Amino acid sequence: MGRVTAVTGSGRGIGHAIAAGLAAAGHDVAVLDIDGDAAAKVASGLVEQHGVRAVGLAVDITDPAGVARAVEEVTAALGPIEVLVNNAGVDVIKPFVDSTEEEWARIVGVNLLGTIRVTRAVLDSMIERRWGRIINIASDAGRVGSSGEVVYSGTKGGVIAFSKALAREVARHGLTVNNVCPGPTDTALLDQLAALSQKLYDSMAKAVPMRRIGTPDDIAPAIVYLASDGAGYVTGQTLSVSGGLTMA
Known part of the structure; x- marks a missing residue:
């Protein structure tokens, strides 16, 4: 059996690619997503394609009881x-001046407090066993700022x-904690940007030195590495996977 790995927000997009990448590397995967049907479908696919054990569970990471139940x-x-891969976001x-208290609470509740x-x-279980990998999907927006995403x-x-x-x-205790910061990636979130301004979307793509928007499959290998035994001496680090857009 491989390492037991949980990936939040893995019913689609980057999270799905991370779950698939970890399964391909031999991990047994818990697919956690607010959309339980999507999570179950992804988990079934991992079992079929990679021969690993997998479960798909519905969980809202803003709900403490729901999180505890999912871990159990x-x-x-x-x-x-x-x-643990904290990917849900x-x-x-x-513009910030057009945003609302309700939107702030949701973004903080999922992205920060949910993580x-x-x-x-x-954490307690990892500390008790003296081994663990925690990988948080952050963003270079958290390092350099991003207009429209205050x-x-x-x-x-x-x-x-x-x-x-x-x-x-x-x-x-033998645990590592690291961040991965995806650059502009072809997901539903980026579709919001295109809907807001196609010109801004096109400008962002041109600004990437590799001259393309990333894909979820571009992101997953970084997480697979940080989850591996080979990354046992890497902790507290923040890795950008952005085609060179941000070099911080």
């Missing part, structure tokens, strides 16, 4: 979670800082 169900089905692309909540739910940028900056501080606390 994964543990019962696959075993204790050894690798939301955004609303618009913290799921991490806390698996609160989102704030949450991703918070995820990066949270990861660095946690990495210091848990390193002595």
Whole structure:
């Protein structure tokens, strides 16, 4: 059996690609998503394509009881979670002055507090076993800022800082905590940008030194590496996978 790995927000997009990449590397995967049907479909595909164990569960990471229940169900089905990928995230692309309190609360609740909540739910077990990998999907928006994504940028900056501080606390227990920052990637989130301004979308693509928007499959290998035994001496780091758009 491979490492038991949980990936939040893995019913589609980057999360789906991460789950598939980890399954291809031999991980048993818990596909966690607010859309339970999508999670179940992805999990079934992983079993069929890669011959690993997988489960798909509906979970809202803003719900503490739901998170606790999901961790219990994964543990019962696959075993204790050894690798956690906090991928679930939301955004609303618009000028900050046009955004609302409700939108702020949702973005902070999912991107920052959700990441913290799921991490806390698996941490004791990892510490007890003295092995664990926590990989948070952040964003270069949290390092350099992004127009139209002010609160989102704030949450991703918070995820990066949270990861660095946690990495210091848990390193002595054999755990690593790292961030991966995808660049502009062909997902539903980026579709928001195209709907807001096709000109801005096209300009972003041209700004990438590799002259293309990334794909979810471009992101997954970085997570597979950080989840591996070979990354055991890498912690507290933030890796951009952006085609060179941001070199921070």
